Amino acid sequence: PVPLMKLVEVVRGLNTSNDTMEQGLSFAKSLGKAPIVAKDSPGFVVNLLLVPYLLGAIRAVEMGIATVPDIDQGMVLGCGHPMGPLTLLDFVGLDTTYYIANIMFDEFKSPEYAAPTLLKRMVLAGYHGRKSGKGFYDYSTDPATPTAGLVMGA
Structure with a gap:
């Protein structure tokens, strides 16, 4: 459940730039979450x-x-x-x-x-x-x- 999870899956799409990925990872961290990178696929990780x-x-x-x-x-x-x-x-x-x-x-x-x-x-x-x-x-x-x-x- 989202409120209980520290994890955020930051999804890299086909056209996602490195800058956008870094912004997503930084934003997740600013929320006190632990981000991981996942490919854009059903279910992610x-x-x-x-x-x-x-x-x-x-x-x-x-x-x-x-x-x-x-x-x-x-x-x-x-x-x-x-x-x-x-x-x-x-x-x-x-x-x-x-x-x-x-x-x-x-x-x-x-x-x-x-x-x-x-x-x-x-x-x-x-x-x-x-x-x-x-x-x-x-x-x-x-x-x-x-x-x-x-x-x-x-």
Whole structure:
């Protein structure tokens, strides 16, 4: 999530001058951000790597491999991530993730970027995460609780 990230990806397009790149890098640093340079490509660096990870977490829910909280806790405690992938998806927005995944799949034609059926169903049902009050977690309760009925038969 942008407010939490120190990183800014400064993108070099085909016609981006060195001066423009330096201005972009300097501006990012002036905001207290840590810039990296990325080629103009769908997903740049972070989403190229992050989107398959997030979609994999959705597939794990879809396949009934583990519960939503267990998937999140597994990645927090097992990999040292600051938040689990399903919590992150709710923060970013399921609709936003669905849109990004579709763009990346259209570009790369790689199955790792194909949006899982569960993600599409949730987006079409209006489950967009925190901004809609419901995603992988139901935010109408405090604390938020896992949303029931995400997997057939659950």
